[in-house]
Amino acid sequence: MRVSVIQMNQGSDKAANLDQARRLVEAAIAADRPGLVSLPETWTNLGGGRDSRRAAAEILPAPGGEGGPAYEMLRGLARAHGITVHGGSIIEDGGEKLFNTTLVFGPDGAEIARYRKIHLFDITAPDGTGYRESALYGGGSDLALFEAGGIRFGCTICYDMRFPELYVALRRMGAEAILVPSNFTLQTGKDHWEALLRARAIDSQCWIIAAASYGTYEERGATRSVYGHSLVADPWGHVVAKCSDGTGWATARIDPKVTARVRAGMPLLEHREAARAWVAKAAP
Template sequence: MHDPLRLTAIQLAPGADKAANIAQARGLIEAAVPQDRPQLIALPEIWTCLGGDRATKFAAAETLPEPGGTGGAAYEFLREMARTHQIHVHGGSIGESGGDKLFNTTLVFDPTGTEIARYRKIHLFDIVTPDGQGYRESAIYGAGDQLVTFKLGAATIGLTICYDMRFPELYLALRRAGADIILVPAAFTLQTGKDHWEVLLRARAIETQCWIAAPACTGTHFDGSNEPRVTYGNSLIADPWGIVTARCSDGPGFVTARIDLAKSAKHRADMPVLEHRKLV
């Protein structure tokens, strides 16, 4: 039997100032480590530059290095946090330079500061919210096309980002790839979040029988036309039965849960839904 994994979800209130966002993330990580002693820390979606115009987003994006190479400010910050605190760091997602478009990209580092996983968001957020605000992520970002997992001890951890959560086939594919935990960094809008955030995350946990950890952005930022955009926050961790075991309150902060893989194993043995599946 394996000891539970301590996982901390960091909730940030980022804007378009990359240096200020990194400083905010540093402060929260350095508070969480001695208090909760996590083995894995996870950050939200696109936390290095939330808001601003196209030029701002491109300026904040980073060209990611080849293995062993030196990266930009956010890349090296994430690597530093992993190495300094001897933990795994899941970097939420940052803007990755990719030519005419960026990629919304997750990076994961092990306790030596070595990058062990890289995932590009597959599903892009091109929608109109109930209050009439339009979002067109594909105008700036390209889509990824690869399923990505990584190992942390006995756990296999799957990577997704925000809008991906509306596509259960991705989560089923991760479960089939051996995932025990699925991470969902997000900058979920207030309008959709208040109705769908928890429902979708709990559903993904129930149907995959995986732990779901969703670190989120919170607060108000401003887009390129200076229009305010509000993110929902409510970072949470749900167990394989769909019960929320940890949740952030409003504002920047962090929340930690003990991830017990034995709970997943029991639910999967008692209710083997993957083996019962007929159509997919």
């Protein structure tokens, strides 16, 4: 199964972001014929402050119901091209709180997965810039998986990648590939992005599919930068496809034989179970 990661340079204009996403997805489909495409984190809005985020947010329908512009665009792309569309994440209007939410649509346009980001980005970057995602967003509590092309995919979003236990939990639930749509800061990205994604591939022995935003955006009068370098890594931790600077996409083939070979040669999940039993026995 071929998968394409879409790399965008979105801003605070939702209509322009939808147009950019559609053009890039359709170009990737025409060029590489993937069975699944994945968009970056909050591709409908990046920057502009609280009011801009609230304006971009959509109330999500019950499965089968009619949604907002981004929801319907994702569903329409999946149905029109007969592929699975992993919608990175969009901003969900949850009432008092917003949510950073993944939506996935199958080839018939039906919604097949929904995931709210669990780990919120509340950090201070090396240059002193503070990020407080929890000031506006609520955190999710449930894991999500879906099947496409005979492969079981797990859902995560950006900062989730720093928590290996989440990826091991998805592996225990049957994941063979894990998606990581992201807006990774330039400062952290240049040192941590590829290292963390390769580590999560090695930890979980899953394919890692990470679509990311690239470039600059404006946030309350300040210019911020995101790293890009969208990539696909195999279960051994090799990067097998990667975007350069700018907008575009990268495509790789997910091969279940590679997954099986890696897991058979190094049975980490079984060894983890033995380690858990030892820790439980040794704990006071």
